[in-house]
Amino acid sequence: MSALLRARRGAVVVFGLAALTPLVVRDAYFLDSLVLILLWGALSAAWNVAGGYAGQVSIGHASFFGIGAYSAALMVTRFGRGPWLGLLVGVVLSIGAGLIIGVLSNRLKGPYFALSTIAFSQVLLIGVSRWRGFTAGAEGIPVPFRPGFATLGLGHTGWVYMALSVALVCYAVEVYLERSRVGYQLAGVREDEDAAEALGIHTRKLKVGAVALSAALTSICGSLWAQYVGFVDPTYVFSVDLSVRFALNAIIGGMGTALGPFLGSILITSLETYLRATFSNWDARFAGIYLVIYGTALILVVRFVPEGLAGIAARIRMRKAHA
Amino acid sequence: MDPARRLGPAQIDVLAQLAVATVLLGGIYALISVGLTLIFGIMRVVNFAHGEFLMLGMYLAFWAFVVFTADPYFVVFVAIPLFFVVGLVVYGLVMRGVIHASHNVQIFTTVGLSTVLQNVALVAWSGDFRFVRPWHLSTVLRAGSTIFNLTQVVASLIAVALTLALVAFMKWTHAGRVMRATAQDREAATLMGIDTDRVYRLTFAIGIAAVGAAGVLVAPLYSVYPTAGLQFVLLSYVVVVLGGLGDMLGAMIGSLIVAAVEVAGSYFFGVAWKEIFYFILFILVLVFRPAGLFGQRGAETLGV
DSSP, rough: OHHHHHTTTHHHHHHHHHHHHHHOOHHHHHHHHHHHHHOOOOOHHHHHHHIIIIHHHOOHHHHHHHHHHHHHHHHHHHOOOHHHHHHHHHHHHHHHHHHHHHHHHTOHHHHHHHHHHHHHHHHHHHHHHHHHHHOGGOOOEEEOOOOOOTTTTTHHHHHHHHHHHHHHHHHHHHHHHHHHHHHHHHHHHHOHHHHHHHHHHHHHHHHHHHHHHHHHHHHHHHHHHHHHHOEEEEHHHTTTHHHHHHHHHHHHHHHHSHHHHHHHHHHHHHHHHHHHHHHHOOGGGGHHHHHHHHHHHHHHHHHHOOTTTHHHHHHHHHHHHHH | OOOGGGGGTTOOOOOHHHHHHHHHHHHHHHHHHHHHHHHHHHHHOOOTHHHHHHHHHHHHHHHHHHHHHHHHHHHHHHHHHHHHHHHHHHHIIIGGTTTTTTHHHHHHHHHHHHHHHHHHHHHHOOSSOOOOOOOGGGGGEEEETEEEHHHHHHHHHHHEEEHHHHHHHHHHHHHHHHHHHHOOHHHHHHHTTTOHHHHHHHHHHHHHHHHHHHHHHHHSSOOOOTHHHHHHHHHHHHHHHOOOOHHHHHHHHHHHHHHHHHHHHHHHHHHGHHHHHHHHHHHHHHOOOOOOOSOOOTTGGGTO
16 A cells, blocks of 8 residues: 555645645635646546547547536436436436447547547537527526535535545546556557457457546536536537547646646646636636647647656656666 | 528429529538648648638638728638648648647647637637628529529639639649649658658648638628637538548538538528538448548548
């Protein structure tokens, strides 16, 4: 156990600090940023399960996020039940959707797979926007705040621990994929599918399974996000931008590494919070500046440091070890 | 401003109207898609930022109209050289370094480019919906039982003319032959003394010039806003996959198919649902004929 902690000391520091912060800091603004960092990190970790570990690079993960968000919001507003039940329904629906996407686009590679995932999220976007009677269409749904754990009406401190729990779950899944037999098989599929197949690995099953698992985790985060933010609308929750964002944190932090998505989220989310606060005083549209920086960062990172922040850290460690 | 919405009184021959609407819309979709398929086929890169160049073309038409009261159909001839240069610059700055990189790097490079361009437009020109309303938009043409407005007809004619010019360029000029040779086999082309870097640069610039011109042409028919490119680019992915990667004639046929699906879908099920039909078509094609309707089987697993 202590060996594991030592090997994962980066994670211990990141999650430990997150756990201790609410004990010291009472500033609502700061705690809000922390919740978002953890939630975006968890979402990117969920994306990483399919994109990083299984090599199924999706630009349509907003599909599952939206399914989760809408399931929770609709369960509360239309059926008068708790958001937890909505979260569960979202997970089931997302696994279903993940299986459908996984099976349908199993043969597709690289850009073709990315395109089919985009198309899927667009179908959901159009469907949810047009089905006014049930989903309230493009207007979106305000989610009422009812205090209590069962209704997910938590204070800032409560939300930090809620987001931290989800982050830890996603992180644990990633660590499992790094150390288990299934994880090694997935790496084989990612690196050379034909070779993996020749070794008797069920590549098809593994890829579909990874997408479904990733979908379930994304959906959980989506449900929580809906309750935290208190508003769900289709043009945001199913947007391509959102799908890109999940991928972006993971790529900047380090694709296919367990801590990478969280490192990426710390960097990008705090940058976003800072720039939003700085520029929104001038003019609302200047909030767009952070997206310009974001996009530029993405271009530069994939070109010059494709292994991301986690990769840089590993490189430095290697150099130290050799020196 | 959907063409199909202009279906007039019930007495007109619906089928004729739908057919003409399909052809007009298909012509415009062809010009949007032909640049994408060219870049896809020769450079083996899916340009996820393609729609943003279309959006920039729309803004060019808007500002030329507002500032100089210039008609979009003159502006289009300025747009072609202008976007050609834009294409050269973007190739040099962004694309050149990733042309031999992995799919993931290429996907996220163009996705990043798309985010940057969208938000530069947002910061520079705000998120307001803008409209280009030249005089010919309210001029109605009648041919037999079908009615259309002049803008749409002219836009479609110019688009088809430009698309055909590009097809002719690829078929009969030396540069076109060199580009096709590179598409067929990069290594063999290099061995024959072809400078593939120059080919890619030219390909990218031509592709961007085509979609920029298309943006100017469609500006009067749709509203102009920073994410306007998205709906068109998604549609042109459908066209390109339907037609087979890099296949320009395939893209033209694919455009007609997508236009037909859109026109028929909005007539029978309402405009609100029209996009859902071509996305479903897209998913079906990706699943059952990922190499396109006329493409070679297995192209999608070759790693494009």
